[in-house]
Amino acid sequence: MADQHKNYSKGIYCFTDDLRFQDNIALANTIAQCDEIAFIYILDPRWFQKTNYQHTWIGQAKWQFIKQSLSCLNQQLAEHGHQLTLLHGNVEHVLCELIRENNVNFVGFATLVGSNEQVLWAELATKCADTHFASANNSIMYLGERLNLKHEYLTSFSRFRRFVEKQQIKIEQPRKIHLDALPSRLTLQNQPSFSKALTALPYFISGDVQDVQTHDSFFGGEKSAVQHCKQYFASSAASNYKTTRNALDGWQNSTKFSPYLANGNVSARQIMQWLKQFELAHGASESTYWIYFELLWREYFHHLANSLGNTLYRFSGLAPCAPSTSFYAERFNKWCNGNTPYPIVNACMKQLNQTGFMSNRGRQLVASYLVNELGIDWRYGAAYFQQQLIDHDIASNWGNWQYIAGVGVDPRGGRHFNLQKQTSLYDPEHTFINKWHGQLCDARLDSTDMVDWPIDWSKKED
Ligand SMILES: Cc1cc2nc3c(=O)[nH]c(=O)nc-3n(C[C@H](O)[C@H](O)[C@H](O)COP(=O)(O)OP(=O)(O)OC[C@H]3O[C@@H](n4cnc5c(N)ncnc54)[C@H](O)[C@@H]3O)c2cc1C
Incomplete structure (x- = not known):
């Protein structure tokens, strides 16, 4: 077969939070357009510097997961005569x-x-005007243009869900990529091998900071992601999801798809395909629908983040005025370190x-506590989550924090959980509290x- 003519001679594919093939x-699209291709990943030192909330964009647990994902990409590329070039700056x-x-032109x-x-990528494209920059959304199930999503459908999750379900748009089949049909390798000048670059x-990225002990079963990379999802659907867990999903702990109680989705080791469309196959084999149920329902929450937050722009990070969020919270350094430190008067x-x-992960119920409880009982600006909590979570995802994290702080899309105007009631509901025997030594804490919250x-x-006690 004659060589197919492609539009660009030298292309680069830059992986970001889509660490899969x-x-x-x-x-x-890049593979289809270029005669020669190089695969790169750029580690930006700014991710490891403290932001104005005193936390970094990427913490050790997430970095470890990214490293594992990058190694997996490099290994897959090496099997096909390519390599992943790791750059720093x-x-x-x-x-x-x-x-x-x-002389890259794509x-x-x-x-x-x-x-x-x-904004950064748009500026880059302007700066390198002779090179064609092309992007596509890799993270959502329903592509925006097919949904024809008007702003009014984003005003609440229920509206969004009803709109999507009424439209009955089919989620497209995942796109197959044939690694044995990659374009030829574009050899980049002066670039060391992946392992040398790593x-x-x-030091502040790879350095003497010890690898944290993440949850035994989270291991980054496309191969582990596929294995994890297949194992999940090979078990009966999906049939019980709705009744188990709120548990504070337990590997099978919720899907644990989030780290793989957040780092792009797997796509939401792939998960939907496995879910449909599970339903065909074992029957659809309220539980299997609920997995889709939760993925739809993620989808919703992604569309919302796109439409909100910087408002996603604003103290007042979507509300007419900022919440009446402030910043208390001592309280915040105690919250971060798990040293508050509340064992849960x-x-x-x-x-x-310790693990880079927390259940959804746990996230709701600690966020509500930070905002309502400690009276702290919700953005500090969101920034701490950003640093600590393996599954940190801008849209889901900041969107959920706004929601709980009452400045987001919650029609009820925020959430305030009763911690005693929640403890008796979700940890009546204190199994979870004992496991993580939640009762070890200072008796008093404030020293000033x-x-x-x-x-x-x-x-005071006299
Ligand atoms: C304050 C706060 C911060 C959060 N930050 C993040 C974050 O940074 N990254 C992240 O992926 N999720 C975040 N979530 C949502 C949710 O807690 C996690 O997605 C979930 O706990 C991950 O575990 P799982 O994969 O077992 O979830 P499951 O219960 O098995 O859900 C399946 C999938 O649905 C999606 N999902 C479920 N609940 C939500 C939700 N409330 N919002 C958005 N997507 C959801 C996730 O992709 C998840 O993997 C946050 C929630 C709160 C309350």
Whole structure:
């Protein structure tokens, strides 16, 4: 067969939060367009610097998961005569330089959900005007243009869900990528091998910080993701999901798809395909519908984040005024470290700090506690989650925090959970609290009063 003519001679595919090959639309488009291709990943040192909320964009647990995912990509590429080039530096500088040095005329990448990231990529495309930049959304089930989504359908999740379900739009089949039919390798100048680049990263990224012990069964990469999802659907867990999903712990009680989705090791459409196959084999039920329902929440937050832009990070969110909360350093530190007067909160935070994961119920409880009982600005909580969660996803994290803080899309105007009631419902025997030593804490929350004067609790108790 004669060589198919392609539009661009030298292409780069830049992986971001889409660390997989299968059902990767942006990648498929790049492969189709270029004669030669190089695969890259750029590690931006800014992700590891403290933001104005005093936390980094990426913490150790997530970085470890990303590293595993990158190694998996590199291994798959190596089997097909390619490699993953790992670069380090500010994305805009590194990419412009690479394009210039190698006469690259096509750059493919996945559309990112964060507004700051979108601006960065738009600026990059303007800066390198002679190179064609092309992106596609790799993370959602329903592509925006097919949904014809008007803003009014985003005003609440229920509206969005009713709209989507009424339209009966079929979720497209995942796109198959044939790695044995990749274009030829574009060899980039002066680039070390993947493993050399990984070991040469600065200390604050790769360094002497010990790898945290993440949950035994979370291991980044497309292969582990597929294995995890297949194992999940090979069990009967999906048939019980609706009754187990709210548990604070337990591997099979919820799907644990989130780290793989957030890092793009698997797509929501692939999961939907496996879910449909499960339903065909074992029957559809309320539980299987509920998995779709939760994935739809994720979908909703992604569409919402796209339409909100920077409002997603605004203190007042979608509300007319900011919440009446402030910042209390001591309380915040105690919350982060799981050292509050509430054992259930402490257990959840310690689980997060040690594993990079927390159940959905746990996230709701600790977020409600931070906002309502501690009176702290919700953005500090969101930023801490961003740093600690393996599954951090801008749209789901910041959207859920706004929702709980009462400045998001919750028609009820925020959530305030009664922690005692929640403990008796979800941890009546204190099994979860004991497992994470939630009861080990300071008896008092504050050591100073509102004018920063030390509180003498012994006198207070007289
Ligand atoms: C304050 C707060 C912060 C959160 N931050 C994140 C985050 O950074 N990343 C993230 O993926 N999820 C986040 N969530 C949503 C939810 O807690 C996690 O998706 C879920 O706990 C992951 O576990 P699972 O995969 O076993 O979920 P399951 O219960 O098995 O759900 C299946 C999938 O549906 C999606 N999903 C479920 N619940 C939600 C939800 N409320 N919002 C959006 N998607 C949902 C996830 O992709 C999940 O993997 C947050 C929730 C709260 C309350």
